[in-house]
Amino acid sequence: MASPADPNRASDDLLRRVPPHSVEAEQAVLGGIFIRNSVFHTLVDSLSAEDFYLPAHQTLYACFLELYRRNAPIDLVSVATYLKDQGKLEVVGGAAYLSELAQTVVSGANAEYYSTIVRDKALQRSLIGACSDIISNCFDQSRTVEALLDESEQAVFSISERTTGKVFKSSKELVNRVFEDLTKRMERKEMVTGVTTGYNRLDQMTAGLQPSDLVIVAARPSMGKTAFALNMAMRAAVQDNVPVAIYSLEMSMDQLMMRMLCAWGKVDLGHLRRGFLDSEEWYRLYHAADVLGQAPIYIDDTPALSPLELRARTRRLKAESGVGLVMVDYLQLMRGSRRTDSREQEISEISRSLKGLAKEMDIPVVALSQLNRKLEERTDKRPLLSDLRESGAIEQDADVIMFIYRDEVYHKQPDNPHQGTAEIIIGKQRNGPIGTATLAYLGSYTAFEDLEPGLSPQPSEAGGE
Structure with missing residues (x-):
């Protein structure tokens, strides 16, 4: 008679699998920034260094963020110099890898698209990490079920919040929207803004x-x-x-x-x-x-x-x-x-x-x-x-x-x-x-x-x- 499957072993097998990632998308983002620095304005609020899977790519993106903070150009010379001063140039693959990134990407126009792939893969990894923590916490018999449920839902909820970023609205957009709302209120004096x-x-x-x-x-x-x-x-x-x-x-x-x-x-x-x-x-x-x-x-x-x-x-x-x-x-x-x-x-x-x-x-x-x-x-x-x-x-x-x-x-x-x-x-x-x-x-x-x-x-x- 076959023994029942061990759920603990199944969980371990899942956690040993290679986490979701796309090296090609990460390279396309980094190379696109090299070619067109202006694209970084749209990425800096939506993408973090931790969103990259490869440690070398995390280090590179963190370097880009620091140069951006200093209002310095992001090019082969500035990046190589910064990484060398930090003792991290060889960690990312040396000057040769930097050159390869810049040359393999034809245009920086698609960097924003590839950044969504990088971010989605990062969110998947975050979910895997949260689920791993949930599994581990559930084996702690000193914890109450209510606390475990709340922590589990909060962990998943915090990840879902990362999918919605706040963006600026111009004063022109806001003025138009507010005046449209005011006009409706004038037309419908009984209108309420809440429930x-x-x-x-x-x-x-x-x-x-x-x-x-x-x-x-x-x-x-x-x-x-x-x-x-x-x-x-x-x-x-x-x-x-x-x-x-x-x-x-x-x-x-x-x-x-x-x-x-x-x-x-x-x-x-x-x-x-x-x-x-x-x-x-x-x-x-x-x-x-x-x-x-x-x-x-x-x-x-x-x-x-x-x-x-x-x-x-x-x-x-x-x-x-x-x-x-x-x-x-x-x-x-x-x-x-x-x-x-x-x-x-x-x-x-x-x-x-x-x-x-x-x-x-x-x-x-x-x-x-x-x-x-x-x-x-x-x-x-x-x-x-x-x-x-x-x-x-x-x-x-x-x-x-x-x-x-x-x-x-x-x-x-x-x-x-x-x-x-x-x-x-x-x-x-x-x-x-x-x-x-x-x-x-x-x-x-x-x-x-x-x-x-x-x-x-x-x-x-x-x-x-």
Whole structure:
């Protein structure tokens, strides 16, 4: 009976193979620079000495970089003199090899093309090196699986980042682009530059949820944090087709979808739970199911996610389906990736990681947060930044902080003029104004709506998240 293949031996065989490279492409690049120094202007930012496979070619390119830095010409005499002074002329093959490089290349015009081959081969070697490290790390049984996954994905991600280089734009290009954008804004005054919140007043104040921003939505229990965040997520996905990732650490995905169906279809959540729906409600529910069933919304209800797990799952989802908005419900239910001395330090790590995720993915991340119960002792119970629970890092890391306040939760009198309304208080906005947007709150539907001018809000059930 044949013994099973040894995976360790297979890995060793792979690592013993000759790494990807093209000596001819490397020679074409170096020879092209000899013939036409001007081509080096386009290569210096996209190609490094380490991208070359042969050590001699690495030394030569490093010499070119140094001469370029000195504003010296790159020719046979200057290169040979520099290498001789450094004691490296014979290392690269002597003056004869330099002459051979210059003579074998007919034109320097194709050096840029050949540089892409050199760079692609270097990226392949980097991937092989990263995979080798991943294999080695996986044999270390003291490492956690979460840490290994995060390090592995980060290693591959850092290599992929090298494939996109930043380039200059002329002022003429930028002026034209900015004026084109300004013209569109003049024509469409409701236009937002980020992901729409779905609410006119909020969009006016924030210009939408901006890429790389960490947005905190905080409130005391029963104010409607989850409902408000879900309403924003649904509107972004349905109206603008923005793929949304929702991490629900408190409710199951079935409960979450039930709330979303009720909010979108304007169906009484209590009726749905009890199974008593009239024909009109069933019609609206079917319509909501059809709309949300086609929306790019992805829900993960794994409890007690760590920042490493959340980041890894978001990376994978972005690679598979794209992600334009992340929602976390809620921040205090996450667990830290490592042991800390206090809960405050743990929350600080979680907050920083969510901001890092927003920057890495270049998308807005909306995280729900609890507030200290001390605000209940105040006469005016509208939240303040100092009410954020367990960590000042949340206030520091967040780009936007929104508070939800519904007066009817505290003052249940039938004649309360604020019944059926919710104040969305922007307590912090790094790049915009602070202030308050008043929305209608439809408690039986767990829905928030724009409060139209002159329209009286309807009383709602004071409660619900």
